[in-house]
Amino acid sequence: MDPVRKEEFDSGACGSLAPKTKACPRPKPGEAAGGCSFDGAQITLLPIMDAAHLVHGPIACAGNSWESRGALSSGPSLSQYGFATDLNDSDIIFGGEKKLKESIDYIAGRFAPPAIFVYSTCVTALIGEDMDAVCKEAADRLGIPVVPVNSPGFVGSKNLGNRLAGDALLQYVIGTGEPEPEMQPGVNLIGEYNIAGEMWDIEKLMNSAGIAVTSRITGDARYKEIAWAHRARVNMVVCSRALLGLAREMESRYGIPYFEGSFYGAKETTYSLRQMAYLMNDRDMERRVDRLTEREENRLAQDLRPYRKLLKGKKAVLYTGGVKSWSVISALKELGVQVVGVGTNKSTEDDVRRIADRVGDDTEYIPEGGASRILKTVKERKADIMIAGGRNMYVAMKEQIPFIDINQERHKAYAGYEGLLRLAKELTYSLANPVWKLAASPAPWDREAPPYDR
Amino acid sequence: MTVNRRKKPAAVNPVKIGQSLGAVLALQGCYRAMPLIHGSQGCSAFPKALLTRHFREPIAVQTSALQEMDVIFDANRNLEEALNIVLSKHRPDIIGIVGTELTDVAGVDYQTMLKTYKRERNMRGGLAFAVVLPDFRGSLESGFSSAVEAMIDELIQQVGHRGSRNVNTRQITLLPGSFLTPADVMELKEMISSFGFDVISVPDISTSLSGHLLTGFSPLTRGGVPLDSMLQSLQSGLTIAVGGSMERPARRLHNALGTPYKVFSGAMGLKATDELLHFLHQISGEPVPLRYCWQRENLLDGMLDAHFQFAGISAVAALEPDHLYSVSGWLEELGVEQKALIASYETPLVAGMEREVWIGDLDDAEVLGKGADLWISSSHGIAGAGRIEAAFMPAGFPVWSELGAYMSVSVGYRGAMEWSNKAGNLLMRREAERRESSVRHR
Numbered sequence: 089m090d091p092v093r094k095e096e097f098d099s100g101a102c103g104s105l106a107p108k109t110k111a112c113p114r115p116k117p118g119e120a121a122g123g124c125s126f127d128g129a130q131i132t133l134l135p136i137m138d139a140a141h142l143v144h145g146p147i148a149c150a151g152n153s154w155e156s157r158g159a160l161s162s163g164p165s166l167s168q169y170g171f172a173t174d175l176n177d178s179d180i181i182f183g184g185e186k187k188l189k190e191s192i193d194y195i196a197g198r199f200a201p202p203a204i205f206v207y208s209t210c211v212t213a214l215i216g217e218d219m220d221a222v223c224k225e226a227a228d229r230l231g232i233p234v235v236p237v238n239s240p241g242f243v244g245s246k247n248l249g250n251r252l253a254g255d256a257l258l259q260y261v262i263g264t265g266e267p268e269p270e271m272q273p274g275v276n277l278i279g280e281y282n283i284a285g286e287m288w289d290i291e292k293l294m295n296s297a298g299i300a301v302t303s304r305i306t307g308d309a310r311y312k313e314i315a316w317a318h319r320a321r322v323n324m325v326v327c328s329r330a331l332l333g334l335a336r337e338m339e340s341r342y343g344i345p346y347f348e349g350s351f352y353g354a355k356e357t358t359y360s361l362r363q364m365a366y367l368m369n370d371r372d373m374e375r376r377v378d379r380l381t382e383r384e385e386n387r388l389a390q391d392l393r394p395y396r397k398l399l400k401g402k403k404a405v406l407y408t409g410g411v412k413s414w415s416v417i418s419a420l421k422e423l424g425v426q427v428v429g430v431g432t433n434k435s436t437e438d439d440v441r442r443i444a445d446r447v448g449d450d451t452e453y454i455p456e457g458g459a460s461r462i463l464k465t466v467k468e469r470k471a472d473i474m475i476a477g478g479r480n481m482y483v484a485m486k487e488q489i490p491f492i493d494i495n496q497e498r499h500k501a502y503a504g505y506e507g508l509l510r511l512a513k514e515l516t517y518s519l520a521n522p523v524w525k526l527a528a529s530p531a532p533w534d535r536e537a538p539p540y541d542r
Numbered sequence: 543m544t545v546n547r548r549k550k551p552a553a554v555n556p557v558k559i560g561q562s563l564g565a566v567l568a569l570q571g572c573y574r575a576m577p578l579i580h581g582s583q584g585c586s587a588f589p590k591a592l593l594t595r596h597f598r599e600p601i602a603v604q605t606s607a608l609q610e611m612d613v614i615f616d617a618n619r620n621l622e623e624a625l626n627i628v629l630s631k632h633r634p635d636i637i638g639i640v641g642t643e644l645t646d647v648a649g650v651d652y653q654t655m656l657k658t659y660k661r662e663r664n665m666r667g668g669l670a671f672a673v674v675l676p677d678f679r680g681s682l683e684s685g686f687s688s689a690v691e692a693m694i695d696e697l698i699q700q701v702g703h704r705g706s707r708n709v710n711t712r713q714i715t716l717l718p719g720s721f722l723t724p725a726d727v728m729e730l731k732e733m734i735s736s737f738g739f740d741v742i743s744v745p746d747i748s749t750s751l752s753g754h755l756l757t758g759f760s761p762l763t764r765g766g767v768p769l770d771s772m773l774q775s776l777q778s779g780l781t782i783a784v785g786g787s788m789e790r791p792a793r794r795l796h797n798a799l800g801t802p803y804k805v806f807s808g809a810m811g812l813k814a815t816d817e818l819l820h821f822l823h824q825i826s827g828e829p830v831p832l833r834y835c836w837q838r839e840n841l842l843d844g845m846l847d848a849h850f851q852f853a854g855i856s857a858v859a860a861l862e863p864d865h866l867y868s869v870s871g872w873l874e875e876l877g878v879e880q881k882a883l884i885a886s887y888e889t890p891l892v893a894g895m896e897r898e899v900w901i902g903d904l905d906d907a908e909v910l911g912k913g914a915d916l917w918i919s920s921s922h923g924i925a926g927a928g929r930i931e932a933a934f935m936p937a938g939f940p941v942w943s944e945l946g947a948y949m950s951v952s953v954g955y956r957g958a959m960e961w962s963n964k965a966g967n968l969l970m971r972r973e974a975e976r977r978e979s980s981v982r983h984r
């Protein structure tokens with residue numbers, strides 16, 4: 089596979105920076121699923137581990153959501169604190185700006201974070217709080233960045249929230265700092281959140297190939313590294329289109345080329361590493377990458393052998409909420425697992441095209457409809473396993489369908505060569521578990537003919 | 543005695559949970575029900591995810607999916623649309639519309655809209671009610687009890703015109719508070735029915751969130767108390783409410799139907815269980831079943847065995863108000879020093895406690911509980927407990943750090959025993975770890 093510079097991607101995404109090709113669909117009352125924009129913004133920024141994240145609004149937005157993600161930290165843990173202005177009746181009536189200001193001061197004084205992100209929520213947006221002004225005033229007074237994130241839940245979907253968070257980074261963070269002089273120029277990883285520590289596996293690979301990471305946006309990140317992200321030589325948008333706008337804008341502002349790639353599956357991983365070296369324009373690096381990827385792929389092929397045998401011909405239904413569908417399909421294909429159904433509910437047209445490139449003609453697309461549609465596909469296509477997000481996990485358990493969690497809350501890292509091996513193991517353990525047989529057979533007394541039935 | 547607050551502008555590591563989540567929980571205890579949150583998507587997605595994670599069960603909930611412009615122009619159009627879809631596609635027996643802070647602040651009047659909707663569509667047979675639960679008041683507990691109250695109001699309305707009541711003195715309505723696990727509700731039902739009563743629990747999460755294996759997917763709730771049982775519960779001769787927050791719904795039944803009621807603030811620990819069983823013995827005239835006499839002895843023996851472990855131990859607990867009250871009573875019986883008690887919000891029950899109670903968050907637990915040996919809170923407390931080096935005991939909501947939390951029993955003699963053993967074991971492990979590390983570093 090030759091590295092290519094794909095400029096022709098259209099972005100069928102809804103967000104302020106990306107050009108609009110189609111409007112964001114309105115969520116259907118009574119049939120909607122998925123999080124709000126505030127949720128999306130938080131997902132993107134919470135992995136900035138040393139910053140404080142303050143939610144401005146009544147308690148539920150923060151109270152129901154803090155600590156619910158599996159983004160791991162290698163050090164600071166302030167971002168795992170739940171901060172909320174926790175507005176009450178009278179704050180709503182008289183305005184919450186004073187409380188917001190005091191909260192910012194309090195957090196700055198007590199925790200001395202390098203920066204504070206402040207999130208608006210539906211109610212504070214509705215009553216017209218001037219969050220930007222409060223943040224600006226506080227930043228000037230305290231001498232630390234206080235970044236307003238204007239992504240109240242009711243502006244739209246989670247995806248939109250990701251993008252709005254990207255906007256906030258562009259507007260307030262990126263370009264405001266400089267790296268240490270001895271740092272090598274390198275790559276920004278955009279849209280990789282270190283779920284279950286995946287980022288660490290990726291970084292290890294990049295290090296072995298001598299590729300430096302300039303900024304992690306935002307998995308296991310520190311605030312200062314995002315501030316110097318404009319000094320990178322290449323941007324990689326990691327299998328998610330949500331932050332494509334960010335990469336585009338960085339290209340036009342700072343001339344940093346970008347590409348979209350993934351680390352799910354050996355082929356995609358190899359492709360991504362080669363693409364990085366190619367765009368860095370470094371012959372030596374390219375050779376190192378070739379050696380590394382060849383070695384890793386060979387070793388992986390060995391390690392995978394016993395699992396491949398068991399997984400070959402198994403059928404899976406994949407429902408990831410859209411963004412990762414195509415990359416996970418590649419990984420599964422490499423393991424010999426056939427994807428017989430795939431969710432496209434949040435995918436853009438381009439995602440769908442990539443999915444189509446990777447699956448056979450008889451794969452069913454599941455555009456929407458949630459759990460019941462997924463289950464229907466599993467049954468009709470006689471799938472062996474369901475791969476989806478935690479929300480659908482217990483729906484699968486009720487139907488006694490083997491399941492693997494692929495979303496934000498999971499605890500297993502599937503990125504890179506090691507990750508593919510881990511995925512193979514997880515699939516095998518899940519499929520081979522004795523519980524399926526036990527659950528499928530009735531109790532002894534139900535097996536006999538009922539005694540009174542003559 | 544006193545209710546205090548630490549002075550700080552922001553909540554740090556909140557204990558408080560949005561009220562609407564409590565309502566969603568209450569509706570999970572009703573058969574073929576659909577909670578419909580009138581607000582933006584996130585307000586239903588977060589509770590759904592959190593409840594799923596805690597109970598490890600699918601959770602039924604829908605949203606009117608308001609977006610900015612809907613809020614400003616016509617939020618009721620969304621609600622109507624949502625109702626149309628839910629009714630025509632899933633035909634629920636019960637719909638609970640939960641108004642959020644968003645509709646509240648925007649001043650949306652959907653109660654009138656719901657009335658018109660019901661009249662125009664001639665909705666009969668099912669149960670549809672609305673309850674306003676903005677998140678800037680109360681917490682999970684108040685959301686739960688308010689939803690039950692609204693549900694009961696609607697039940698009373700429905701049968702109101704059917705004339706006089708046929709009181710069944712052998713039937714008891716149980717109103718279990720939000721802090722009780724499915725296994726707790728089951729235990730309470732068993733205790734009451736062992737005295738010869740029929741029990742109808744409203745709601746009843748013991749049959750919906752306890753891990754059934756009903757197949758055949760439905761977006762509605764599976765298990766829980768069916769509507770006809772709920773209607774039948776209006777004939778009960780007595781209401782038993784467990785948890786101070788359930789007094790209001792019990793009073794509703796009393797005011798409308800004259801049903802006498804008895805509120806047990808908690809049912810955890812020796813004394814609380816004694817009280818409950820004694821009461822049941824008195825009203826039924828039946829002897830206390832042998833198994834409870836056994837359990838009582840088992841518990842006392844266990845407490846004697848464990849008292850060495852608990853001597854000189856101190857604890858900090860951060861929970862919803864009713865739960866805190868119960869846990870405090872249990873700690874008292876074990877002779878554990880209560881370093882700090884933190885409730886998510888103020889209720890008459892905690893305000894009337896003989897101990898000092900703080901209204902606050904897990905950060906307050908960390909500061910006020912410094913030096914405590916045992917930390918009792920939701921899974922959110924793990925980090926804080928670690929920082930003050932206390933043994934961490936998950937309880938309340940949400941618990942995701944432990945399997946089977948939703949099936950653990952806290953009520954009755956059995957519950958007190960389970961909790962005492964669990965806490966004692968945690969303390970023993972902590973002691974062993976400390977001993978080990980002190981040996982190593984000598």
Ligand code: SF4
Pocket residue numbers: 124125126127148149208209210211240241242581582583584585586588644
């Ligand atoms: S939809 Fe609005 S109010 Fe609801 S959780 Fe999201 S930001 Fe908060």
